Amino acid sequence: MGRKRLSTCLLNSFTVLTLLISMFLGRLTCFAAADAQNTDFTGATRLTIVHSNDTHARVKEGEGLGFAKISTIIRETRKDNANVLVLDAGDTFHGQAIATLTKGESIARIMNEIGYDAMAPGNHDFNYGYEQLVELSKLTNFPILAANIGKGDGSTLFNAYIIKEIAGLKVGVFGLATPETTYKTHPDNVKGLTFIEPVEAAKQTVAVLKDKTDLIIAISHLGTDLSSADTSIKVAQAVEGIDLIIDGHSHTTLEQGHKVGGTLIVSTGEYGNNLGIVDVYFTDGKIVGIVAGLITKDLATDVPEDEAVVSVIKAIEDEQADVLSQVVGKTAVPMEGAREKVRTSETNLGNLIADAMIFLTGADCALTNGGGIRASIGEGDITKGEIITVLPFGNYIVTKKVTGADIKAALEHGTKAYPESSGGFPHVSGIKYVVDIGRHVGDRVISITVNGEQLDLRNEYTLATNDFMAAGGDEYTMFADKSILNEYTCLDEAVITYLEANGSVSPAVEGRITVQETKSEPDYYIVQPGDWLEKIAKMFNTTWRKLQELNKLPNPNLIFSGQKIVLLN
Secondary structure (H helix, E strand, C coil): CCCCCCCCCCCCCCCCCCEEEEECCCEEEEEECCCCCCCCCCEEEEEEEEECCCCCCCCCCCCCCCHHHHHHHHHHHHHCCEEEEEEEEECCCCCCCCHHHHCCCHHHHHHHHHHEECCCCCCHHCCHHHHHHHHHHHHHHCCCCCCCCCCEEEEEEECEEEEEEEECEEEEEEEEEHHHHHHHCHHHHHHHCCCCCCCHHHHHHCCCCCCCCCHHHEEEECCCCCCCCCHHHHHHCCCCCCCCCCCCCCCCCHHHEEEECEEEEEEEECCCEEEEEEEEEEEEEEEEEEEEEECCCCCCCCCCCCCHHHHHHCCCCCHHHHHHHHHEEEECCECCCCCHHHHCCCCCCHHHHHHHHHHHHHCCCEEEEEECCCCCECCEEEEHHHHHHCCCCCEEEEEHHHHHHHHHHHHHHCCCCCCCCCCEEEEEEEEEEEEEEECCCCCEEEEEEEEEEEECCEEEEEEEEEHHHCCHHHCCHHCCCCCCEEEEEEEEHHHHHHHHHHHCCCCCCCCCCCEEECCCCCCCCEECCCCCHHHHHHHHCCCHHHHHHHHEEEEEEEECCCCEECCCC
């Protein structure tokens, strides 16, 4: 079948997609207001694509909608319109204990119940090794698609595309995986695989599909982050004939999509915060309009959960109760994870977690935030469930190349609130540092060693941290712009692996963090974001005029973050 097309009317300039959820009628209706030209789709055939991405196994309602609500919306959408496709752009099988305890099989079961039609593999979907991802593809009632993953024997890991016939229309759907997978999962997980350049793979696939289909959809785990070499924007710019890209990887929220040439790119953000809806309208087999929008968590407050999906999740949790009780190691001492301790001081549990990060990555040093440690562990046997309780967020480990100056800035930032409690308090491995709380904020860390050697501010070090901090979480902004060297498994899995390798542990507080207080008056202050001269003067019991005179400031209202302000004559 040849492609019948008019110039695609991409209506992402419409008013935001409006959703009416009528609990009395028990149905969900989606509609879009017309633009200034009053485009009328009366009589057109409507194909609805429901899409998700980067859910990272957040199956229960919380930060996001949860899979049970997502299922209800999909079921009601299918009642409203028989012509529905449900697609996922990856990073779906990994991220929370419910997924990792079964190496993704639990998520496959839930997605089968919901009724997905196809997905693309995300980089974290390879975290159990590509062989396990292949096994997961055999468990799903839908295909995993990737046009750009080759094996050593010249074959492809997954099928490149499918063609589905819906309402007499031929819909081609193909997948693209990010080449960043080679370093955004453990390299062993993709050993022997080749990630073909996405633009080239897309051109080849579209060439096959263009004369056989009426609509071409790419499910792309590439993202739109310009720091990536390969993006969905790049594919849309270089490859003609793709009508719609369902995107993932960069966790970007595109409320009504992003138009690039004749292609509309859509993405829901992350963690199931939103569910994407795209309506494609056809007249006489020709595309006459595409309308995109998001169902937000707030909009779906009153949507009931699908009891069938709730039952599947409950059954999985019941099955995992035995798994959670499995012993993974033993501790000869209680391990301290109390909130008031891990947010203000070195603890033996914080040390063990940071050591596990080094064990897994081989990095020069590790840094993780005390706010991510949520419970203590008593002496004796340690179960998987206890580790997951301690580290419940699904944060995964990344390595970045940073300078010594970055490390010092991080430690200064993480200890600036001391002795007040702070979720950003830094627990470390491979590092020892001394904090002098008698000095001013910004110049408190007076000694830092890395693996026994004095920190060189100009040197580069490989740092292991969690993805939250790596992205600038807890205001660790000094890490945010650094390129990721590698991505690894979740923190809880890393600690379990470390315990299983060591058997019995007896972690101690060993002086990685030393706090002292000198009473001498500081002679200068480093300006912090949000400071002004009068505020600094009050901190040191002086006046702004005195500080202006001492520092020869032409304009007392103009000081800069990082500037040194002399305090004494």
